[in-house]
Amino acid sequence: MRAFERDPETGRSNQPPATILYSSSAKNGSFICLKYGEHDEEFILATSGKWLCNLIGGLDENVDNEILKRVLEDCGRKCQSQSTIRRARAIYEKSKDVDTFLTELGKTVKHLHREKGGTYIVYPRCYCTRVNKIPQGQMPAIYCNCSVGWAKALFEGALGRPVEVTLQKSIIAGDSECRFKIGL
Secondary structure (H helix, E strand, C coil): CCCCCECCCCCCECCCCEEEEEEEEECCEEEEEEEECCCCHHHHHHHHHHHHHHHHHHHHHHCCHHHHHHHHHHHHHHHCCHHHHHHHHHHHHHCCCHHHHHHHHHHHCCCEEEECCEEEEEECCCCCCCCCCCCCCCCCHHHHHHHHHHHHHHHHHHHCCCCEEEEEECCCCCCCCEEEEEEC
C-alpha cells in the first residue's frame, strides 16, 4: 500500500480524487461513502474488517448486552432476503403442518437440520461475508446475534408468527461450527 504525501511546494496531496460510491440520509444524519483511488480487495477487507471489529468491540464494552443483541438481531433481519422469505412462505402455505414445512424447506435450505432435540441451522464455516475473512479471535462473538436476526426473519416471515432462535455455537467464538436452535 502506498502512502499519500503532500507536495512541499503546492501543498497538494498525491491522493487520487474521491469518488462518491453512495450517499444516503438516515434519522441520525447523512452518510457518504467515498472511494479514494484503487485498492485491492485484501486492503478493503482488512480495513473494513478492522473497523467493524473495533465498532463491535467498542459497543460490546460500552453498551448493555441485551440492547446490543437486539441491535445486531435487527441488522440480521434487514440482511435477510425478501425473496428467500417469500419462497419459505410459499413452502409453508403448501405444507399441511410445520413438520412437512421443515422437511420441504430443508430441501432448499441445506443447513437446516432436524435432530432429536429440535430444529437447527448448522454451518460448518462462517458464511457471513462481513466477517468470515477476519482472523479468528478478532471479532467479538456477540456479533453472531446478527445471524440470530437473519434466522428469525426467515422463520417468522414464513410462519407469520414469532419464533425463538438461540445461538448455541459460533465459529467466531472458537467453536467448530455455527449452530442456531430454532424454537418453533
